[in-house]
Amino acid sequence: MLTTKQPVFRKFWHAVMPLTDLAAGPKPFRLMGEDLVLFLDEQGQPAALADRCCHRTAKLSKGWVPSEGPLAGKLQCGYHGWTYDRTGAVVHIPQLAEGRTVPPDHRTTAYRCTARYGYAWVALEEPVADIPAIPEFDAPGWRTIFQFYETWHTAPLRALENSFDNSHFSFVHRATFGVADQPKPSRYELVDTAEGFYAETVIPAANPQKFHAISGVTDPITTRHMRNAYFQPFSRRLDIEYPSGVRHIIINCFTPIDDGRMQLCQWLFRNDTEADCPAQLLIDFDEEITREDKEILESTDCDAVLDIRRRGIEFSMESDRPGLLIRRKLMELLARHGEQEVHRGNAAHAPSSPAPLQAAA
Ligand code: FES
Ligand SMILES: [Fe+2]
Incomplete structure (x- = not known):
């Protein structure tokens, strides 16, 4: 099985990064072949966007998150300073003429991202299952x-x-x-x-x-x-x-x-x-x-x-x-979502990548 060729895995939460890794600024992570940038918003909550600026395609993970001022908790591109909120919308263009507003179609893809158990978790599409429960996390006696x-x-x-x-x-x-x-x-x-x-x-x-x-x-x-x-x-x-x-x-x-x-x-x-x-x-x-x-x-x-x-x-x-039961259950999961196993032998005939995602709220 070629993992990234099975779109159903986009519909699960994945642990992608310890929250402590984001304290110093945005960080890149590739999930299921998609390049993401993670950062902490103004509430200190993790956010995930496509790691691609919609101006001249620079990686947003090369940018930074101002800690104060009107752009605090927003992600600023390191190339020309276009600035994104956690929904992927461009909220600030430093070069914009006085009185002009940012066109509403200026945005990059946003993904569902949440904090749990000290990690940022991302689901690339609407998740079909919860994040597994870890009752011992922060529990007395543990x-x-x-x-x-x-x-x-x-x-x-x-x-x-x-x-x-x-x-x-x-x-x-x-x-x-x-x-x-x-x-x-x-x-x-x-x-x-x-x-x-x-x-x-x-x-x-x-x-x-x-x-x-x-x-x-x-x-x-x-x-x-x-x-x-x-x-x-x-x-x-x-x-x-x-x-x-x-x-x-x-x-x-x-x-x-x-x-x-x-x-x-x-x-x-x-x-x-x-x-x-x-x-x-x-x-x-x-x-x-x-x-x-x-x-x-x-x-x-x-x-x-x-x-x-x-x-x-x-x-x-x-x-x-x-291991065989894991395989059987993954086969059943694929079948429920209309997929077949994609492997090296049939990958050339597999459906192409899924359509681009809509921005998540
Ligand atoms: S490439 Fe990002 S602001 Fe220009
Ligand atoms: Fe082992």
């Missing part, structure tokens, strides 16, 4: 740790199925928590949900001394009770519970940049304290594991097979059940 925000050269589907794949621990993660002599995967119990599915299992996990603060237990091999949930199209929630009662909840959004890249957005929630286990230790621990996944996933083909009836390209095994 710490929020923004772990990773980085570009990976792989497809969201690859990262997603990897996060439900119990067969890779003994290999990809043999240097960290994988138990090398227990390669047989634990079986997930899979339950359909409105947003995707829920998968639960218990796995063995290596627990050397340096991991004791992470797990809250001291046994050399411990267990992880995994409660893993898939949210269409490219998000998941992994709730890991150790026998100590320590919970380590990872939320991932695998945001599609283009057909060869995705943005990994990862939050971590813990029910212990900084004194029990410092945030930096948790970041370092998960970073090592995440690097292991990144390296192998970047070696896979970005054009992941969605329709497994296209046999002979990718074969599967029992532990691929969650």
Whole structure:
């Protein structure tokens, strides 16, 4: 599947950027192949426009947002100073003759953009689903740790199925928590949900001394009770519970940049304290594991097979059940929206890009 060739994914909210990244000024982001500029408006709320000035096409992300005066919270182009509000309308042209007003058709495309869980989220078209709920965010008894925000050269589907794949621990993660002599995967119990599915299992996990603060237990091999949930199209929630009662909840959004890249957005929630286990230790621990996944996933083909009836390209095994269920659900989603899988073999015959969008309010 070539992710950007499936317009239905434009109808979902995607996590695109931590709000803290916008504090210093506008920033570019490519979502589903569309170049966007994000900025904070006069209320401090994130806004997303097409990264293209309607004067001489300069990238608006090269501009700035005045912090005071009549243009505060508006996005000013760095080329000649045309200035946009969050609806994409040009509200100021510095060179305009006295008494003239900006013509109403002077605008660039605006997209739906909202703040949630410390991130700016964007939907390129009217969304068909809510942003996944993260009840632990800012909740009493929970710490929020923004772990990773980085570009990976792989497809969201690859990262997603990897996060439900119990067969890779003994290999990809043999240097960290994988138990090398227990390669047989634990079986997930899979339950359909409105947003995707829920998968639960218990796995063995290596627990050397340096991991004791992470797990809250001291046994050399411990267990992880995994409660893993898939949210269409490219998000998941992994709730890991150790026998100590320590919970380590990872939320991932695998945001599609283009057909060869995705943005990994990862939050971590813990029910212990900084004194029990410092945030930096948790970041370092998960970073090592995440690097292991990144390296192998970047070696896979970005054009992941969605329709497994296209046999002979990718074969599967029992532990691929969650990955196959993700594929089936994405196939059903495509079908509900009148789409078929677009892949390298048929992309030349696929419908062209969707029509330009209307400005969002
Ligand atoms: S190109 Fe943006 S103001 Fe001229
Ligand atoms: Fe992994």
